[in-house]
Amino acid sequence: MPFTQPCRLAALAASLLLASQAGAESLFFDDFLYADAKALAANGWKVRNGLGWPGVEGARWAAEGVRLVPDPATPGNRLLQLSSSSDGSAKGTRQAQLCHARKYLEGTYAARVRFTDAPTRGPDGDEIVQTFYLISPLKAPADPDYSELDFEYLPNGGWGASGATFYVTSWETFIPAPKFWKDNQYDRLRGSQAGWRTLVMQVAGGRIEYFLDGTPIARHGGQYYPEVPMSINFNLWFSGLGADSDQPRDYLEQVDWVLHVPGEVISPAEVGARVAALRRDKVAFRDTVPARGLPSPCNL
DSSP: OTTHHHHHHHHHHHHHHHHHHHHHHOOEEEOOOOSSGGGGGGGTOEEOOBSOSSSSTTOEEOGGGEEEEEOTTSTTOEEEEEEEEESSSSTTOEEEEEEEEEEEOSEEEEEEEEEOSSOSBSOOOOEEEEEEEEEOOOOSTTOTTOOEEEEEEETTOBTTBOSSEEEEEEEEEEEOTTSOEEEEEEEEEESOOOEEEEEEEEEETTEEEEEETTEEEEEEEGGGSOOSOEEEEEEEEEEEOOSOOOSOEEEEEEEEEEEEEETOOOOHHHHHHHHHHHHHTTOOEEEOSOOOOOOOOOOO
């Protein structure tokens, strides 16, 4: 049987090639090179509209707060921009949120985000929250199957912290207002995080590892490990109106790119290398993560 060994080697090589291709194809990446926000929907993004948790009661989530703008630092590049505003009243407060499909669970997540410390106009002092996070719907108060993992920057403090504070939080569940209750695990960093930051989250083996600009800042797990698929989201909202003024003010958060590699734990350095390779190959968007047929209501 002179061909047995070559055939086995060929079969093994083909199997390895297929496995490699499958791994390479299982990826979510968006460079946000869209002409305008309307184009986001074609690639599975949803812009939130209407009232609802979280934020100042009576504030509205407004589609006009999500835009695509030129990157002033890099010709030809574009940025996702979230803009939220207030005139000091709940009725005059607008918040911004963008959500992707609900199909993400284990693996590595990353985004390059620009946080800001001050409004682009008007008085400062509002408790503003700038985020990159994963979330599932809350089917009922204290839903035991709820999952949420957060990066959140509060430039004016809040939630018991004074001054600029950066939170990473992993959730078991919560009860919304007016009888708010939470069961989560969090860590926080004091001080300004204004500017471009690379956020990386590794979700595998019962642990969640959080990184800020390549530095590990928290490790969570146990009951706070996610149990159900989540959506990828960004939002910018007011947890409190603290400027004590009726003058209009606007706050910004910008996003350069977002990446998810399912089923793999990759380092922040490898995240940077993969994004660089995708850009060299002129990949503006790739989504080969299988759909799960789950609703992504974009309401949290």
